[in-house]
Amino acid sequence: MAKKNSDGYLSARESRRISRENRRITDEYEKRRKRKNVPESEYLTTMRDPKNAVEFDDLHTYFFTDSGVVHSVDGVTFEVPVGKTVGIVGESGCGKSVTSLSLMQLLQRPQGQIVRGAIRLNLGDRAYDVTKAPNEVMQKLRGNYVSMIFQEPMTALNPVFRIGEQLNEVIRLHDSGHKTEEQVKSRTIELLEMVGIANSEGVYRMYPHELSGGMRQRVVIAMALACSPRIIIADEPTTALDVTIQAQILDLLRQLKSKTNSSIMFITHDLGVIAEMADYVVVMYAGRIVEKGTAEDIFYHPAHPYTIGLMASKPVVGKQVDKLYSIPGKVPNPIDMPDYCYFRDRCQMCVEACRGDYPREVAISDTHRVSCYRCGGAKGGETDGE
């Protein structure tokens, strides 16, 4: 861990030492990833349950920064079943976006690296471990099997190319040249119509600035769906939009999902949107999953104090309260995480056992798992207790 001087700042020498160290570590990861002609056996794996589209298994994604190592995702395990929507909730900086970027292998390199764990991706006839797959293979997986809808439709589109051109490019790249130009164009028009753009021929020739926020988000969704992926990652797709437009986009996503039977990983901080969209919910806090279960489990029987606090702190229309509950304190510094429960310092339901190590995950029903001592995680330690 980095040493700090009396003012709480890193000295220049210390900072240099850290960045040298980081370079050494990340170079090694990069070298492995850039290899050519990697035998398939290296990243071929089997799904734990063939009904799952993706399985995250003890994923650790770290960022090697100049002020220390940030454990953005620190042991995350969950699965996305085929044809279901999994919602990931948490505040900013809790690692929900990094989890999805790990699946896409779009982390900010070379600082961001998957250090440990596996992400198993179900391709139907076989399964790949994304964390071990080299760049060449990833390029084929992205778009065709996994694709992503980004948060800001304003910045996700290139302002100097026409909408049609941008969509054509996606189709051309991923269909490996089987389609003629006319076929590509007709597919683009078809996609635009699918996402509910009435004037598809007109929009085809427009530039992104000519469209409203909702329309742009539809185009981004069309782009993500271009190659009928099995998994769609929606990273806060409606955060930048108005409620009425949000309702349109959520409707659209629901329809498209039932049409294509793909799975959706839905990332948001809005509990209302999660309740509407998700079949399963994963609640993340400071890089770890604190609670996961079906939507009913989480919304009707929240067990972790963080989940309970999160729900109480959001005003709900129709329920008047005099004072909102606010979770005291703030998220611990990601560079210097405590060795006990990350939420202990902000928790108002602490028990004696909370003084121990980080609590283990406990199942309180078949589908509902919580990391908290209050729910019976009595034995500390991640794998073996004392």
Add this chain to the structure above:
Amino acid sequence: MANEASASENLLEVKGLVKYFPIKGGFFGRTVGQVKAVDGVTFSIRRGTTMGLVGESGCGKSTIGRTILRLQDKTAGEVRFNGIDIFALSREELRRLRPRLQIIFQDPYSSLSPRLPVGEIIGEAVREHGIVPADEFDGYITDVMHKCGLQEYHKDRYPHEFSGGQRQRICIARVLALKPEFILCDEPVSALDVSIQAQIINLLRELQKDMGLTYLFISHDLSVVEHISDTVGVMYLGTMAEFAETEKIFSHPLHPYTEALFSAIPVPDPHYRMERIVLEGSIPSPANPPGGCKFHTRCRKCTELCRHAVPEWTEVEPGHFCACHLYNSAEQNARAEAAVKAAQGSAARKPETEEKE
């Protein structure tokens, strides 16, 4: 219209406020059109209460706020603060009034100067306006900071050392130090996380209770607005669609737009399924708004009259205002219809007269 008898209770009164922005174009930068950002808005806020202002982006919420504070000039209409016409004031008079009318901005990252320490950010305007004598200055700033949940040692730090929630507290402290009566909150919690949002909302409410502040709370987050406001105004494309007490407007909204807007709020309950009114399309351009009722292009209850006549701003129930033909009296609608016919008649006659000439 605001009740005349209660005029003294109202801290702020806005009557028929209009704000157009010119669109410059052409070779000599002539004005080629106008963006009708605010097009005739009337409301009033009682002393010590909070009014929420909601609507989609681009409907003119923030423009109203800025015009009320005279941060930009009006096109027409009237704004009275404590009975004083804000637009009639001279530069010097306005400067003296400024501390009493304050604003909290949306983005706490860009609204604080990165080069000033927090103590100076909060204290600068206090010194400028001579709010407290020089010998009490330090103690006063510390006091204000404590009230907003900041510590004394934060004074010498710079904004980049604070998190989003802390920064918003600094913004609130900066405003509060001037002993304002009216604070315009322009989306103060939109950029913050849920748990931090709750802290800031609670802080704003506590301060209101202690100091009798009046807020105009602009937000697109309807659940936050419902929580904090006493009255709510719903805007659509530069005009006010509906205005009423919070409870009334949320329990039975009148205007079709309000209905649709409220039905779109996601509720954190997986089994809850409200009948959702999905509005087709998006908000029309304020540079070229549709004629008649501005909402008629997306309204599901639209009639022939809505396409041509602008609905009147009517008090449907005591304290519940609405601009919609459905709630205008038969008399008003008949008058509107007659006006439309007359207009159509003259439009039809016009070409004839031109031909004659």
